[in-house]
Every structure is written in C-alpha cells, then in structure tokens.
Amino acid sequence: MATSSEAQREAPPRGLEEHFEDKPEGPISAAIIAGGIGAVALGLFTTLAAANESIKDWLDLKSSVGPLSGKTLYAVIVWLVAWAILHATMRTTQYETRRAFTIAMVLVALGVLGTFPTFFEAFEP
Amino acid sequence: MEFTAREWWGVIHGMGLGALFLLAFAGGLAEFHSLKAAEITPEGIVRRMRRLRIGVVGMAIAAWGTVFTGTWIVYPWYRVGLSASGADEFAGCAGAHVPTETCSPRDFLLSGVSGDTDQWHKFAFEWKEHVAWISPILATVVAFIVVYYGTNLIRHERVRRTAITLFVMAFLFAAIAGAIGAFVTKVAPVK
Numbered sequence: 001m002a003t004s005s006e007a008q009r010e011a012p013p014r015g016l017e018e019h020f021e022d023k024p025e026g027p028i029s030a031a032i033i034a035g036g037i038g039a040v041a042l043g044l045f046t047t048l049a050a051a052n053e054s055i056k057d058w059l060d061l062k063s064s065v066g067p068l069s070g071k072t073l074y075a076v077i078v079w080l081v082a083w084a085i086l087h088a089t090m091r092t093t094q095y096e097t098r099r100a101f102t103i104a105m106v107l108v109a110l111g112v113l114g115t116f117p118t119f120f121e122a123f124e125p
Numbered sequence: 126m127e128f129t130a131r132e133w134w135g136v137i138h139g140m141g142l143g144a145l146f147l148l149a150f151a152g153g154l155a156e157f158h159s160l161k162a163a164e165i166t167p168e169g170i171v172r173r174m175r176r177l178r179i180g181v182v183g184m185a186i187a188a189w190g191t192v193f194t195g196t197w198i199v200y201p202w203y204r205v206g207l208s209a210s211g212a213d214e215f216a217g218c219a220g221a222h223v224p225t226e227t228c229s230p231r232d233f234l235l236s237g238v239s240g241d242t243d244q245w246h247k248f249a250f251e252w253k254e255h256v257a258w259i260s261p262i263l264a265t266v267v268a269f270i271v272v273y274y275g276t277n278l279i280r281h282e283r284v285r286r287t288a289i290t291l292f293v294m295a296f297l298f299a300a301i302a303g304a305i306g307a308f309v310t311k312v313a314p315v316k
Contacts, residue, residue: 021275021276021277022277023273023274023275023277025284027269027273028269028270028273028274028284028287031266031269031270031273032266032270032287032291034266035262035263035265035266035291038259038262039259039262039263042255042258042259043255046255062197064201064204064205065196065197065200065201065204066204068196068200068254068255069196069197071255072192072196072258075258076258076262079262097283097284097287098283098287101287101290101291104291108259108263108294111259112256112259115252115255115256115259116252116256117247117248117251117252118248
C-alpha cells in the first residue's frame with residue numbers, strides 16, 4: 001500500500017522515467033528540522049548572552065569579534081550535530097515534509113525572536 | 126580613486142558576495158518555479174536540474190561567504206572600541222562627522238555626536254549581525270534538498286513548494302541583514 005507521501009507524487013512524465021529514482025522523504029525532513037534547530041540555537045545563545053555575563057564571556061571565543069564568535073560558531077555546531085543525528089534516524093523513513101516544515105517554522109520563529117534586540121535586551125540584568 | 130583594504134573587504138562582503146547571492150537566488154527561483162512536469166522535456170531535464178543545482182548551491186556558498194567575511198573580517202573593524210579616554214567613553218568621537226582613527230563606526234553611532242544615531246547600533250546592527258546567520262543555514266537546507274531529491278522535485282509538488290519557501294526565507298533574512306548593513310554603512314562606514 002502506498003504511503004500518503006508516495007500517493008502525493010505524480011508519475012514520472014512519459015519518456016522521462018529513466019531520470020527518476022524514488023527516494024525517501026525522511027532525509028529532507030531531517031534537514032528541514034535541523035535548520036530550525038540551528039536557528040533556535042542562535043536565538044537561544046543570543047538571549048543567554050544578554051541575560052548572563054558568564055555565558056557572554058564563555059561565548060567570547062575571539063576578543064575582536066566578541067560573543068558573536070561563540071554564538072554563531074556554537075549555533076552552527078548544534079545545527080550540524082542535530083542534522084547528523086536526525087539524518088541517521090530518519091534516512092529511510094517517509095517522514096512527511098509538511099510536519100517537518102511546520103516544526104521548522106516554529107523553531108525559526110523562536111530563533112528570530114531570540115535574535116531580536118527588543119526581546120533579548122529584556123533579559124539584560 | 127582608491128579603496129583602503131578595509132573598504133575592499135566591505136565591497137567583497139556586501140557587493141561581491143551579495144551580488145553573487147542575488148544572482149544565484151534569481152536564477153534558482155526561476156528554475157524552481159518552472160520545475161513542473163508540463164515544462165520538462167527529455168532534452169531539457171538534465172540541463173534544468175544542473176542549472177537548479179548550480180543556483181541553490183551557489184546561493185548557499187555565497188551566503189556562507191557573506192556571513193564569514195562579515196563576522197570575522199569586517200565586524201571587528203566596526204566594533205573595536207577606540208574612543209574611550211579616562212571616564213569619557215566617547216572622547217575620541219568629539220566633533221566627528223564620520224568615524225575616524227579614534228572613533229570606530231560603533232563608537233560613532235553610540236556617541237551620538239552626529240545626531241540621534243545610537244539605535245542604528247543598538248537595534249539595527251545588533252539584529253543584523255545575528256539574524257544574518259539564519260540565511261546560510263536555510264540556503265544549505267535547500268541545496269541539500271535539491272542535490273538529494275533531484276528530479277523527484279518535479280513530481281512531488283509539496284516538497285518543491287517547501288523548498289521554494291525555505292529558499293525565499295533564506296533570501297529574506299539575507300535581505301534584512303543586507304539592507305541594514307547598507308544603511309549603517311551610509312551613516313558610519315568602515316574605513
């Protein structure tokens with residue numbers, strides 16, 4: 001029985017079948033959710049740096065760049081680690097991108113909120 | 126007619142990589158939009174997919190290049206504290222109309238010696254320097270989708286639309302950062 005994901009795929013156009021290879025949707029969903037996790041990590045590090053001097057100092061990896069160096073580097077690391085884990089667990093699944101996209105949009109919205117000065121300044125001591 | 130090394134890096138960061146980003150976005154979006162079974166021919170499918178891959182991967186590379194040069198090369202020149210002298214945090218900015226050797230762009234904006242400029246840093250630049258980093262992450266997600274899923278995007282409308290939405294979002298976050306960067310550079314250029 002076809003999954004709902006497979007049912008939403010059109011048949012390959014006539015004469016072009018050789019160019020189409022069926023692939024699971026799970027890796028796409030993993031990448032999308034991981035993107036959201038990367039965004040929310042950035043927002044979280046930004047807000048935590050504003051709220052706590054110790055965290056701000058910990059994120060200050062290079063003095064000329066300041067805490068931005070740690071916020072961005074650690075957010076990228078969180079994103080890549082999350083992607084690797086999600087990819088490994090979802091690579092053969094048909095996890096629908098609609099659900100992944102909804103999750104990612106919530107995470108990206110939270111990430112943007114966390115990077116918004118009016119928001120993170122509210123946590124400054 | 127010359128640029129300083131710092132100005133060259135500003136040009137590479139904002140105009141060079143920024144222009145590449147825009148070109149890749151425009152090309153990628155056009156290819157994405159027309160990636161439908163009715164518009165595909167046996168002769169065109171390979172070339173179309175190659176162009177789409179170049180567009181989305183190119184945009185991701187340009188986005189990463191932009192945030193790396195911005196954060197690690199140009200930003201330190203913007204934020205360095207030069208103006209403090211004794212108890213006066215902005216003594217070096219006294220009388221300045223633009224940033225100087227004793228008044229970095231950040232000092233200049235925060236000092237308010239040339240008008241009500243502090244929010245250019247406190248709100249605009251603070252947001253730009255962070256939110257810009259969401260763009261390369263989303264652009265990389267889209268590049269992965271295109272490279273991995275390939276021609277299946279033609280027959281799977283929902284995934285294609287999802288990828289287009291993420292692609293446009295990556296562009297919008299970069300556009301926010303780029304626009305703020307351009308405005309701040311008008312007020313307080315890195316020299």
